[in-house]
Amino acid sequence: MAVDMSQFFRLFFDEADEMLGNLEKLLLSMDVQAVDMEDINALFRVAHTIKGGASTFGFDDLIEITHAMESMLDQIRHGQANFTPAHQAAFLQAKDVLKMQVDGLRQGSAVDAAQVAQVRAVLAAMAQQAPVAAQQPVAAPPPPDVFVPASSAPESEDFELFEPLPSVPTTQAHDAVDGAEPPTRKVPVRAEPVAGSIEASTIRVNIDKVDQLLNLVGELVITQAMLVQRSQTLASAQHGDLLNGISQLSRNTRDLQDSVMSIRMMPMDFVFSRFPRLVHELSSKLGKSIQLVTEGDSTELDKGLIEKIIDPLTHLVRNSIDHGIEVPALREKRGKSETGQIRLCAMHQGGHIVIEVHDDGAGLDRGKIVAKARSQGRKIEATATDEEVWQLIFLPGFSTAEIVTDVSGRGVGMDVVKRNIHALGGTVSVSSRAGLGSTIRISLPLTMAILDGMSVRVGSETYMLPLSNVVESFRPPACDVKGMNGQGWVVHVRGEYLPVISLAEVFHTEARSADPASGILVVLATETGRAALWVDELVGQQQVVVKNIETNYRKVANVSGATILGDGCVSLIVDVGAILSER
Amino acid sequence: MKKILVVDDSRSLRQMVVFTLQQAGYQVTEAGDGVEALEVASGQAFDLVLTDQNMPRMDGLTLIQNLRRKVEFLSTPLLVLTTEADSAMKVQARAAGATGWIAKPFDPQRLLDVVVRMIGGG
Numbered sequence: 001m002a003v004d005m006s007q008f009f010r011l012f013f014d015e016a017d018e019m020l021g022n023l024e025k026l027l028l029s030m031d032v033q034a035v036d037m038e039d040i041n042a043l044f045r046v047a048h049t050i051k052g053g054a055s056t057f058g059f060d061d062l063i064e065i066t067h068a069m070e071s072m073l074d075q076i077r078h079g080q081a082n083f084t085p086a087h088q089a090a091f092l093q094a095k096d097v098l099k100m101q102v103d104g105l106r107q108g109s110a111v112d113a114a115q116v117a118q119v120r121a122v123l124a125a126m127a128q129q130a131p132v133a134a135q136q137p138v139a140a141p142p143p144p145d146v147f148v149p150a151s152s153a154p155e156s157e158d159f160e161l162f163e164p165l166p167s168v169p170t171t172q173a174h175d176a177v178d179g180a181e182p183p184t185r186k187v188p189v190r191a192e193p194v195a196g197s198i199e200a201s202t203i204r205v206n207i208d209k210v211d212q213l214l215n216l217v218g219e220l221v222i223t224q225a226m227l228v229q230r231s232q233t234l235a236s237a238q239h240g241d242l243l244n245g246i247s248q249l250s251r252n253t254r255d256l257q258d259s260v261m262s263i264r265m266m267p268m269d270f271v272f273s274r275f276p277r278l279v280h281e282l283s284s285k286l287g288k289s290i291q292l293v294t295e296g297d298s299t300e301l302d303k304g305l306i307e308k309i310i311d312p313l314t315h316l317v318r319n320s321i322d323h324g325i326e327v328p329a330l331r332e333k334r335g336k337s338e339t340g341q342i343r344l345c346a347m348h349q350g351g352h353i354v355i356e357v358h359d360d361g362a363g364l365d366r367g368k369i370v371a372k373a374r375s376q377g378r379k380i381e382a383t384a385t386d387e388e389v390w391q392l393i394f395l396p397g398f399s400t401a402e403i404v405t406d407v408s409g410r411g412v413g414m415d416v417v418k419r420n421i422h423a424l425g426g427t428v429s430v431s432s433r434a435g436l437g438s439t440i441r442i443s444l445p446l447t448m449a450i451l452d453g454m455s456v457r458v459g460s461e462t463y464m465l466p467l468s469n470v471v472e473s474f475r476p477p478a479c480d481v482k483g484m485n486g487q488g489w490v491v492h493v494r495g496e497y498l499p500v501i502s503l504a505e506v507f508h509t510e511a512r513s514a515d516p517a518s519g520i521l522v523v524l525a526t527e528t529g530r531a532a533l534w535v536d537e538l539v540g541q542q543q544v545v546v547k548n549i550e551t552n553y554r555k556v557a558n559v560s561g562a563t564i565l566g567d568g569c570v571s572l573i574v575d576v577g578a579i580l581s582e583r
Numbered sequence: 584m585k586k587i588l589v590v591d592d593s594r595s596l597r598q599m600v601v602f603t604l605q606q607a608g609y610q611v612t613e614a615g616d617g618v619e620a621l622e623v624a625s626g627q628a629f630d631l632v633l634t635d636q637n638m639p640r641m642d643g644l645t646l647i648q649n650l651r652r653k654v655e656f657l658s659t660p661l662l663v664l665t666t667e668a669d670s671a672m673k674v675q676a677r678a679a680g681a682t683g684w685i686a687k688p689f690d691p692q693r694l695l696d697v698v699v700r701m702i703g704g705g
Contacts, residue, residue, distance in 0.1 A: 003603050047637060162673075
């Protein structure tokens, strides 16, 4: 019977990935000063299992490094060598190389041979240093399928029974065993995609298929909205069944939409899991002692968003390590524990996910920030609130490296972080207390595909405003609207004057209302400011499917996307941030 | 139908062994480590047990020791699948009550030959 080994490849790769992830986690959580033998055993099992699978499935590339790790760990667990920080560092490097090799075998991605050779050399050198290395050279691994024969004559080199079997006639079988070919080892170069998945509980689906599904659901939502709109004129007495059917369709469509959206959701652990390594390496480089705590690892976020949040979040964590947490001596002097803490939390709040990066370090330095801002020619009132001062760090050219601490930065400022988050439809805010630490708070929509919108009409056009930007809307009394000598208008709202922006002017159409007082004002807010938008009419509030204009046409100023309304008309989604910052 | 218990913490290797044996007509039960195997074995008897040695929670030899204490497993063939086929391991395996060992890595056909020889065809 021929068994096609390739059907097990994918499971092996998944398993190897998972085990390498565990390996890293274990290595990073280990206390090198007081090594727990259970951890060593667990590390050994990882190396051993990957090596076993690799040799069974013919992935010889993986064997050498796992074998070297296994040998060293075996010595350590038998008390012949001690686990040192050097082991920790070397094994972390080895993990990276193994991951690269596994990816190479699976996806055909590039494998850096020099890096492989380097890690091999590091491991070999360490094995040489081991106190017992003289008696037991481990640097030159024997081929994995050769084993020491037993003292009693074995029946064959790879199989032996300790006692003869009484029940089964052995002669015939024995011949079969003796006559059997030695196990041939397949040498597949690359795994072919596996048709049927081995694990029944999950299936892997191409993301394109999910996106297509999402698109179709989007179209369905539009069709459903259209039906709802058309049916509004029907008398319920005559068309009761039809109207019931339509309301049921609405419910089912919403459920279907939620289900499809949830397919794209991934746990934040996908992002958080890469930080222990970063914290470990950066803190040891800077001579700091830092503990990383994550909360809400299972909080889910859209796949598209989660991939784009990695870079900004990495930047924030680096900042906290670099500039936030103080060196142990200073921390002690300030009466804090020598080990600093960085906490990453993710949680759902309404239709948003909130991600916080908190450190218990020095906090932002108000004096330095204000001084820096003034040196750049900005006017900062001495009475400015802390919140106003903290906002300054998000300005372009305001590198935190230069102002918050004297440690050199990497040339990427907080303005980039803010821009990236903003591009995802999210917001960033800071809170900080001197000596106690800072918290950066990122708020993101759960998905970029669906938007809660407020539709408004100007002239004959309908526009969509993101509901998250809408504060209130009202018809102002004429006395509250003041002209500015032909330079536009302002409106007095509860003791505050807000500039009035005419949506008709923004999009070069004609408003039906002659002045703001005869139209409707919608107060919009972003983190940069507030303004009142002058429109003719409010249409209503609805969830819309966002269609990208750029991919089909080109970037249009003041427009962030488009959507199709229930009546089949296209409506532009107003880029509130853009029209507010223009003024 | 002959029943075989396969114990290995590696899902891919376990899958390969299980698939091979099922193709040959055996009824196969899986366990991910020694503890799980003991739980499975407390409810039923098997014609053969194939176990990995290095596993979390409980290793293969400890599993074999525990199985041998059960009446149902007094004469059941218990095989260790191991990469460490040196004499020290063999002495330990024999002492624990193992029937024999098969060296890893192995070819699926080779495994099947050994199983057929031990308990007959599925």
